[in-house]
Amino acid sequence: MRIKDQDSIREIIAACKVTPSEYLESEEIEFKEYRDTQALHNAKDLAEEVSALANFRGGIIIIGIKDSSNVVHKNWISQLVGFERGDVIEIEQRLKGKLKPSLEIYVEYLDFESKFYLIIHVPHRRDSLITTSSGKVCIRDGRSSRPMEPDEVRTAVNNLQNYDWSADLLDLNVIDCLEASALDEAYEDYCSRKNYPVESQPNKSAFLEAIGATNNGYLTKAGLLFLGKSDFIRQWLGIYEYRFSCKTRSGKLLLNKVWEECIWKSIKFAKQDFSICNENQEIKFKDKIYNVPVLDDIAFHEAFINAIVHRNYSIDGMISVDFDFAKITITNPGSFYGGVTSENIVIHQPRHRNKALARLLMQFQLVDRAGMGVKRMGLGSLIYGREFPKFGESFDCVEVAMQAESVLPGIFVLVQANPDTYGLIELILINSLYRKGVISVNEAQKKIRSLSTNAWISLKESVESIEQLEFCGSKDGVYIRVNPKWNEFFDIRKTFSVTTTSTKHVKLYDYLIEFGEASNDDLTTLLEHKNSTYTSKFLKDAEYVYRIGSSRNSRWLLKKDGSEK
Numbered sequence: 155m156r157i158k159d160q161d162s163i164r165e166i167i168a169a170c171k172v173t174p175s176e177y178l179e180s181e182e183i184e185f186k187e188y189r190d191t192q193a194l195h196n197a198k199d200l201a202e203e204v205s206a207l208a209n210f211r212g213g214i215i216i217i218g219i220k221d222s223s224n225v226v227h228k229n230w231i232s233q234l235v236g237f238e239r240g241d242v243i244e245i246e247q248r249l250k251g252k253l254k255p256s257l258e259i260y261v262e263y264l265d266f267e268s269k270f271y272l273i274i275h276v277p278h279r280r281d282s283l284i285t286t287s288s289g290k291v292c293i294r295d296g297r298s299s300r301p302m303e304p305d306e307v308r309t310a311v312n313n314l315q316n317y318d319w320s321a322d323l324l325d326l327n328v329i330d331c332l333e334a335s336a337l338d339e340a341y342e343d344y345c346s347r348k349n350y351p352v353e354s355q356p357n358k359s360a361f362l363e364a365i366g367a368t369n370n371g372y373l374t375k376a377g378l379l380f381l382g383k384s385d386f387i388r389q390w391l392g393i394y395e396y397r398f399s400c401k402t403r404s405g406k407l408l409l410n411k412v413w414e415e416c417i418w419k420s421i422k423f424a425k426q427d428f429s430i431c432n433e434n435q436e437i438k439f440k441d442k443i444y445n446v447p448v449l450d451d452i453a454f455h456e457a458f459i460n461a462i463v464h465r466n467y468s469i470d471g472m473i474s475v476d477f478d479f480a481k482i483t484i485t486n487p488g489s490f491y492g493g494v495t496s497e498n499i500v501i502h503q504p505r506h507r508n509k510a511l512a513r514l515l516m517q518f519q520l521v522d523r524a525g526m527g528v529k530r531m532g533l534g535s536l537i538y539g540r541e542f543p544k545f546g547e548s549f550d551c552v553e554v555a556m557q558a559e560s561v562l563p564g565i566f567v568l569v570q571a572n573p574d575t576y577g578l579i580e581l582i583l584i585n586s587l588y589r590k591g592v593i594s595v596n597e598a599q600k601k602i603r604s605l606s607t608n609a610w611i612s613l614k615e616s617v618e619s620i621e622q623l624e625f626c627g628s629k630d631g632v633y634i635r636v637n638p639k640w641n642e643f644f645d646i647r648k649t650f651s652v653t654t655t656s657t658k659h660v661k662l663y664d665y666l667i668e669f670g671e672a673s674n675d676d677l678t679t680l681l682e683h684k685n686s687t688y689t690s691k692f693l694k695d696a697e698y699v700y701r702i703g704s705s706r707n708s709r710w711l712l713k714k715d716g717s718e719k
Contacts, residue, residue: 155392174222179297182213191240201252206292206299212278218271236269320376321510366514376511395472400431439563453534456527461486485553496545536581539565592635592650626652627659671709
């Protein structure tokens, strides 16, 4: 990513012919002189200069300009010494190796009046402070760089959490930077979504301001990402690639496309490729044939948009879609943000690293304001009888994988008939019980713990809302089973039998979950026994509870694997 264009850099170098280089250095410009590439590789101060620029606003380092203090008789033109040609890839990699964490610096040579100058473009890293490999954290201070004081480090770390890269303004001509066809399509789509009469439609400038692509007439980085020309995005923001690959289960590659485009066109391309690969399949249930797609298109839309919204744009990288008909995996650069993890992603409040971009896509109604994207991914998988999507983080990337190969016909038909009845937890339960018929409440709570702050309450509410399910119990524990009337529908060959004390076990479990412990007298009343002798025998037979204390001071508790602790 270039921080300054080549014409601007040539103007800076040209100014050194008549001006002391020290006067031309600034918070964003640093000059250096090294004997050769080996001296550059051995220089400790270069990594510190990069750290300082990256931790401030970003900037450029021009190698090949002599320090003005070494110039005699004000012969300023002698400052332009140039620098020998070297391998820019090696220079980039060796310099990156001296920095922590990774920083996408860009190195290039620029010729000026028969001499070459090495230009190091240093982006501002917005999500982390950049240190040298030795642990030094530097900052730009006027025309020079220095180590940060401990208090400055603490303040800088706190500020990182509130910074929004996508809200930065760009001093560029808006119309020149935007892709004309993308702007026209987005504008027409927006007016259609808003149901504007033709005579009341805003002009395009008002449209860009309304969605947040511009701010007081200045283009935002979010706006350039959304509708910008690919070469402007590459020059002013970075290299952001997309890839869509599709292969058969045997590994034969059917489709493999890579592109660099604005978000509007990238969504369009990805959906086109997805439609090509997302074949329909026939499933049979009770002598009826249903056409079912390999993967739910809403789930794919949410997963792809989620990758766009949450990726880390301060680093170059690729959003990739890998589809092999068994599963689809979508990967985006960056780690989880704002306390979100793979375990709490469903119940955690949405956190946006790129707030302006998120707002833009919300204004355009490509992203739901309520943060329903992850839940819709889940619903789009579970309604076919598939597992809940799996989220993970590795190698500075976040990925989501969704099953695509299996369909449980009964689940699909049941949900299609009453789509509003089944939420995530209800779908997880009926999927878990299909063909199996029964599941322990302990196992059920483990399955939904990432979806609820109180798994037992959520289970109770879900079972009560679904006529096909019911609680039951025995001395071994408490279970959820399919109501026997629905066994055939759920393809269950063997009914899970219950005893006459089934409801009492459910009552006992529920009471101990709520209150933690109970005396023999409490439970005698709860279970409606004639006296405590019956209660004692019932409790001694129940293998999921245990007693502490003795006589009238004894208390009954759930065993550890039967509680929510």
